[in-house]
Amino acid sequence: MTSTKTRTTALITPVPQEAQGAAKALAAQGRTAQAIRRLRKESGLGIHVAPVALDLLTQGHALPTDYRQAVDALRRCDAGLVSEMTNLLHDGDQDSAIKLLREQTDIDLAGGYHLVMALRARPDGR
Structure with missing residues (x-):
């Protein structure tokens, strides 16, 4: 279960649009760990927040880019x-x-x- 703090953090941490697209594509290929690494590398997402951000992206949410x-x-x-x-x-x-x-x-x-x-x-x- 995801905490509200973690979900909010995922929703308010900017992630470049290119990284969001790449992470979604990697997740669609079943390469979840690589998708999470990509999100973490290109943003300030922490180890516990990045998987939540990926879940949000795969559910159709857009993350901020700035x-x-x-x-x-x-x-x-x-x-x-x-x-x-x-x-x-x-x-x-x-x-x-x-x-x-x-x-x-x-x-x-x-x-x-x-x-x-x-x-x-x-x-x-x-």
């Missing part, structure tokens, strides 16, 4: 978390926004930083 899309995906997954992070950013507390995101998801530090920076650039979602 952090702007990742922010949009996070808004869809957890609007309350985005609101809390936006409030922290409004107060000038970028570090706490990153910490909160990392506590609520399994995103790595670099991914958390980049996602928060994308949120800071577009706090109202436009």
Whole structure:
């Protein structure tokens, strides 16, 4: 069973479009381990998150390809978390926004930083 944290992380971690296509093709050939390695190599997906991302891809979900899309995906997954992070950013507390995101998801530090920076650039979602 997949945790909500892991699924959310898979949905908000950018993966280049080419890597998504290659992973789907490898999975369709039964080469799941290679598909997971491809996703991990070209993104910030961790060892426990990459298989979930592959499952999402094979079920027809599209993963974000950049952090702007990742922010949009996070808004869809957890609007309350985005609101809390936006409030922290409004107060000038970028570090706490990153910490909160990392506590609520399994995103790595670099991914958390980049996602928060994308949120800071577009706090109202436009």
